[in-house]
Amino acid sequence: MHLPVLLDEVIEFLAPQDGGLYVDGNLGLGGHSSAILEASSPGGKVIGFDWDEEALTRARKNLAKYSGRIEFVRRNFAEIEEVLQEKGVASIDGLLLDLGLSSLQLDAAGRGFSFQGSEPLDMRMDVRGGQTAADLLNRAAEEDLADIFYYYGDERQARRIASRVIDARRQALFFTTDQLVKVIEEAVPRRFWPKKIHVATKVFQALRIAVNRELENLETILASAGGIVRPGGRICIISFHSLEDRLVKRTFRNNPVLNPVNAKPVKASAGEMQKNPRARSARLRVASVRENL
Numbered sequence: 001m002h003l004p005v006l007l008d009e010v011i012e013f014l015a016p017q018d019g020g021l022y023v024d025g026n027l028g029l030g031g032h033s034s035a036i037l038e039a040s041s042p043g044g045k046v047i048g049f050d051w052d053e054e055a056l057t058r059a060r061k062n063l064a065k066y067s068g069r070i071e072f073v074r075r076n077f078a079e080i081e082e083v084l085q086e087k088g089v090a091s092i093d094g095l096l097l098d099l100g101l102s103s104l105q106l107d108a109a110g111r112g113f114s115f116q117g118s119e120p121l122d123m124r125m126d127v128r129g130g131q132t133a134a135d136l137l138n139r140a141a142e143e144d145l146a147d148i149f150y151y152y153g154d155e156r157q158a159r160r161i162a163s164r165v166i167d168a169r170r171q172a173l174f175f176t177t178d179q180l181v182k183v184i185e186e187a188v189p190r191r192f193w194p195k196k197i198h199v200a201t202k203v204f205q206a207l208r209i210a211v212n213r214e215l216e217n218l219e220t221i222l223a224s225a226g227g228i229v230r231p232g233g234r235i236c237i238i239s240f241h242s243l244e245d246r247l248v249k250r251t252f253r254n255n256p257v258l259n260p261v262n263a264k265p266v267k268a269s270a271g272e273m274q275k276n277p278r279a280r281s282a283r284l285r286v287a288s289v290r291e292n293l
């Protein structure tokens, strides 16, 4: 089960209204959208984006009772502006992004997100195109791999691991997650193994961010968000990684069209963190689109 993070806070800041039109850029299983539809009933509408077919199938089922008020779109949220133009929608009343993976994706066997067991090293959320994690490991230059591990995973042993990846792929190309776990375990001296997380955690996170171009997609939607949402409307973004949160913070501060609503990001309550470990690293930032420019 996937519990929507910071749900009450999102509804408070987005303040959905009857008759309003909202875009959920990360529909997932529809947890946030369902609350937006409830809060904006009977006439509010949602356009929900997710590029993962499995997530959309689940969301369609979970949101069936709102039929007529929700539209499902299997596209990258970086393309929201384009999709709205295609639909002839000039502006929306609010935008929500709840970045990253759903628990469904993390737990689903066979997609390579987890380092437990042996799965194909895929990690694409959208399996229609783009390179897999195995492609990246088998083709990228050593320096580029080290940068990915260091910058996207904050992995201090990045150079050691990248060098070992290059040695390993000369013997056999990467296909499965257990091959990569073994290489990381061999590359990192025991004294540097983290105490609280698996030694492969950061490299897996870094590869996922690179494979799905997560920061590039966020940059694209941040650049267009101010032109999509109507003046006075709100943009709510939940991120789970300091690089994402920094991008959001900077855009909200520096974009002249946007007005940050809170100086500090909103974090989950102790109670929510206890119920939902995913909420621990969640940061919600909110901006409103300026009315008198």
Ligand SMILES: C[S@@+](CC[C@H](N)C(=O)[O-])C[C@H]1O[C@@H](n2cnc3c(N)ncnc32)[C@H](O)[C@@H]1O
Binding pocket: 002, 003, 004, 005, 025, 026, 027, 028, 029, 030, 031, 032, 033, 049, 050, 051, 052, 055, 075, 076, 077, 078, 098, 099, 100, 101, 102, 125, 217
């Ligand atoms: C954290 S989950 C969203 C959970 C959702 N808010 C809920 O309450 O059920 C993130 C979802 O966003 C999707 N996603 C991530 N990046 C995306 C992108 N660039 N474009 C479209 N969907 C994306 C993932 O496939 C995943 O289903």
